[in-house]
Amino acid sequence: MINKKLDRKADIQILDGNHAAALGAKLSRVQVIAAYPITPQSPVTESLSEFVEGGDLHAEYIAVESEHSAMAVCTSASLVGARTFTATSSHGLAYMHEMLHWVAGTRLPVVLACVNRAIGAPWNVQNDQQDSISQRDTGWIQIYARNNQEILDSVIQAYKIAESVYVPVMVCYDGYILSHTEMPVDVPSQGDVDRFLPPYKPHAILDPANPRNYNLVTLANPRVNADGILCHGYMEIRYLLQEALQKSRETIINVGQEFGKLFARSYANMFWEDRLDDAEIVIVAMGSLAMEATVAVDMLREEGHRVGVLSLRVFRPFPKDYLIEALSKARLIVVFDKNISYGSEGATCSEIKSALYGNRINAVIRNFIVGLGGRDVKAREIADAVRKSLPSLEEGGPNIEYPEWICHM
Amino acid sequence: MKTNAVNLTEKEYLLPGNRTCPGCSLSLAYRHILKALEGQVIVTVPASCLTVLHGMYPVTSVDVPCVNTPFASTGASATGLVAGLKALGRKDVTVLAIAGDGGTYDIGIQALSGAAERQEDFIFVCYDNEGYMNTGNQRSGSTPLGAISGTTPMLGKQQNQKDMLAIMEAHGIPYVAAASATHPLDLYEKVRKAKTIKGTRFIHVFTPCPPGWRFSFGDTIRMGELAVQTGWIVLYEVEDGAFRLTSASESIARKGSLRPVREYLMEQGRFNNITEEQISELQERVNARWKRCLDRVTNL
Numbered sequence: 001m002i003n004k005k006l007d008r009k010a011d012i013q014i015l016d017g018n019h020a021a022a023l024g025a026k027l028s029r030v031q032v033i034a035a036y037p038i039t040p041q042s043p044v045t046e047s048l049s050e051f052v053e054g055g056d057l058h059a060e061y062i063a064v065e066s067e068h069s070a071m072a073v074c075t076s077a078s079l080v081g082a083r084t085f086t087a088t089s090s091h092g093l094a095y096m097h098e099m100l101h102w103v104a105g106t107r108l109p110v111v112l113a114c115v116n117r118a119i120g121a122p123w124n125v126q127n128d129q130q131d132s133i134s135q136r137d138t139g140w141i142q143i144y145a146r147n148n149q150e151i152l153d154s155v156i157q158a159y160k161i162a163e164s165v166y167v168p169v170m171v172c173y174d175g176y177i178l179s180h181t182e183m184p185v186d187v188p189s190q191g192d193v194d195r196f197l198p199p200y201k202p203h204a205i206l207d208p209a210n211p212r213n214y215n216l217v218t219l220a221n222p223r224v225n226a227d228g229i230l231c232h233g234y235m236e237i238r239y240l241l242q243e244a245l246q247k248s249r250e251t252i253i254n255v256g257q258e259f260g261k262l263f264a265r266s267y268a269n270m271f272w273e274d275r276l277d278d279a280e281i282v283i284v285a286m287g288s289l290a291m292e293a294t295v296a297v298d299m300l301r302e303e304g305h306r307v308g309v310l311s312l313r314v315f316r317p318f319p320k321d322y323l324i325e326a327l328s329k330a331r332l333i334v335v336f337d338k339n340i341s342y343g344s345e346g347a348t349c350s351e352i353k354s355a356l357y358g359n360r361i362n363a364v365i366r367n368f369i370v371g372l373g374g375r376d377v378k379a380r381e382i383a384d385a386v387r388k389s390l391p392s393l394e395e396g397g398p399n400i401e402y403p404e405w406i407c408h409m
Numbered sequence: 410m411k412t413n414a415v416n417l418t419e420k421e422y423l424l425p426g427n428r429t430c431p432g433c434s435l436s437l438a439y440r441h442i443l444k445a446l447e448g449q450v451i452v453t454v455p456a457s458c459l460t461v462l463h464g465m466y467p468v469t470s471v472d473v474p475c476v477n478t479p480f481a482s483t484g485a486s487a488t489g490l491v492a493g494l495k496a497l498g499r500k501d502v503t504v505l506a507i508a509g510d511g512g513t514y515d516i517g518i519q520a521l522s523g524a525a526e527r528q529e530d531f532i533f534v535c536y537d538n539e540g541y542m543n544t545g546n547q548r549s550g551s552t553p554l555g556a557i558s559g560t561t562p563m564l565g566k567q568q569n570q571k572d573m574l575a576i577m578e579a580h581g582i583p584y585v586a587a588a589s590a591t592h593p594l595d596l597y598e599k600v601r602k603a604k605t606i607k608g609t610r611f612i613h614v615f616t617p618c619p620p621g622w623r624f625s626f627g628d629t630i631r632m633g634e635l636a637v638q639t640g641w642i643v644l645y646e647v648e649d650g651a652f653r654l655t656s657a658s659e660s661i662a663r664k665g666s667l668r669p670v671r672e673y674l675m676e677q678g679r680f681n682n683i684t685e686e687q688i689s690e691l692q693e694r695v696n697a698r699w700k701r702c703l704d705r706v707t708n709l
């Protein structure tokens with residue numbers, strides 16, 4: 001269903017993931033960009049600089065001296081009322097950690113593209129999702145893309161979400177697998193994006209006409225202001241951030257649906273479903289891995305297994321309640337994680353387990369750690385892992401306590 | 410017209426009653442800095458005594474818009490304010506970054522140096538109480554040789570101060586000035602001048618700190634005066650490379666000479682364990698700097 005209001009039917013361009021992200025930021029009319037190069041994100045910084053220098057994008061491009069500074073620039077620029085963008089990977093994201101907390105605590109709608117890369121030591125520039133997963137508790141919304149179209153669309157939607165709920169949004173996509181792989185992307189016109197995304201209207205702003213002091217020392221308990229009105233303590237402010245993330249689920253879905261109406265690509269849920277209708281075995285994956293899982297499902301279906309894929313699009317807020325329905329028929333859930341919470345298991349596995357708790361879904365859960373540091377994950381290996389898990393389907397019984405690794409150990 | 414106590418802006422932007430210690434010269438400096446900028450300013454402040462001065466939510470002691478920013482990020486935060494204002498077409502506001510010596514010489518030097526190299530358009534004030542006072546007085550890159558602090562508790566600091574003013578000048582920025590909280594009119598004029606200049610402007614403000622330096626809180630002004638009279642600090646400005654002595658330092662250069670630095674050191678408990686060799690070394694440093702100033706001065 002193509003909306004009549006569309007400027008053009010389609011402008012298909014062959015783009016790699018990094019250019020899709022940069023184009024998403026440009027179409028969102030970002031006003032301040034601050035970024036520091038890191039593999040595999042660097043082309044994002046270069047193409048944005050090119051847009052700005054070439055006069056195609058009217059924005060301030062600040063070539064900062066570190067990622068910590070990149071996020072500090074975005075924070076302050078956002079606080080005077082500008083729409084801001086940055087991008088990074090791996091060590092850059094880790095280096096930003098303090099500022100990630102700060103931005104979320106200040107409730108600023110900054111958008112960051114995270115090109116997922118392994119983190120050292122030892123050095124490794126290839127893909128996994130340890131970097132963004134390690135930042136899951138900083139109060140950011142996290143969206144994961146499966147392909148380059150989703151990268152571009154998600155950046156545009158990210159601004160609408162962030163500016164509705166005043167929570168920063170991280171759009172994550174796999175390094176090299178997406179960032180450096182070209183694929184066709186339907187690029188919306190500026191006019192259509194403008195119709196979808198109005199200019200940023202800040203809720204808080206630094207202005208001499210109305211002097212306010214942001215992020216003062218704040219005690220745990222509420223305290224009265226000069227007019228005798230009781231104001232929030234630190235705990236209440238934290239509560240409100242949690243509440244904002246909880247409620248953002250609705251916003252994320254609404255924004256996705258609205259986007260769908262305008263651009264005929266619907267993002268109506270926080271996860272993607274592939275052949276879940278009759279599936280008793282569900283593969284859970286996030287990012288480009290979900291595409292590979294789809295191929296694995298083709299193979300397993302041919303063998304007669306009723307398998308489907310649930311691919312997580314939004315990791316924070318975790319779509320707990322929404323998942324239950326999709327997983328209600330599952331008897332075996334095989335979760336693939338490109339990250340590991342050392343001493344525990346893959347982060348998405350923990351989330352799935354916690355979502356199922358108390359919901360009478362009696363599925364066995366198996367967890368496989370895959371693809372760390374760019375280790376190739378083949379559809380065949382995903383299928384093998386599922387086959388290896390099949391006995392659990394028959395035996396039911398205890399979940400395996402530790403994750404299994406698809407590597408030579 | 411020279412500023413005096415009569416023609417100083419009357420309006421106060423630092424409201425009465427803040428959380429600094431009695432005799433705190435930071436309070437005094439901040440008051441005059443804000444007066445000089447007459448409210449058309451957005452301030453960014455990292456973790457420091459100034460955070461404490463600003464008060465506790467929801468009450469603040471300042472009447473200017475302000476953002477508190479993480480310790481290392483002051484130069485970048487100021488950059489962001491400038492970029493945001495520029496993107497929105499606002500030209501009427503000065504951005505002021507103000508950090509302690511820790512937030513300038515140590516953890517904040519990267520963001521500041523990056524911003525200065527990019528020639529970002531803001532005023533950066535470093536108020537220098539020569540230590541990490543907010544966390545209870547530990548050594549910083551600005552703590553002097555021989556000074557006792559929480560992390561140099563018995564022997565005193567074994568190294569000399571970093572020359573931050575020289576470092577900032579080496580960035581080729583249009584305005585660098587050395588002022589003292591205890592000489593508020595000189596400070597006021599320097600901020601006024603900085604306000605009219607474009608690019609990164611750096612003002613170092615000496616801020617004697619009674620509890621950290623261990624002198625009586627009624628002696629703050631005297632400590633600043635002694636610092637100038639002994640050459641421990643020199644009041645000057647460098648505008649587009651032209652070096653001028655100002656205020657009391659200019660007077661000393663015109664007539665008279667520096668008093669021995671020992672007179673300054675002996676007034677403060679933090680130097681109780683200083684050795685004779687260290688005093689001589691400090692005296693030599695002071696002499697050498699004074700000579701450099703006299704060699705460069707263009708206004709005598």
Ligand SMILES: Cc1ncc(C[n+]2csc(CCOP(=O)(O)OP(=O)(O)O)c2C)c(N)n1
Nearest residue numbers: 456457458480509510511512540541542543
């Ligand atoms: C990253 C980080 N490390 C340490 C601290 C703790 N801390 C807060 S203020 C401060 C010292 C501030 O010293 P300075 O900049 O000289 O300002 P002063 O307190 O002396 O005014 C320290 C170490 C912090 N807030 N953030």
Ligand code: SF4
Nearest residue numbers: 429430433458542618
């Ligand atoms: S410790 Fe020193 S600088 Fe800090 S508030 Fe007290 S007197 Fe002022």
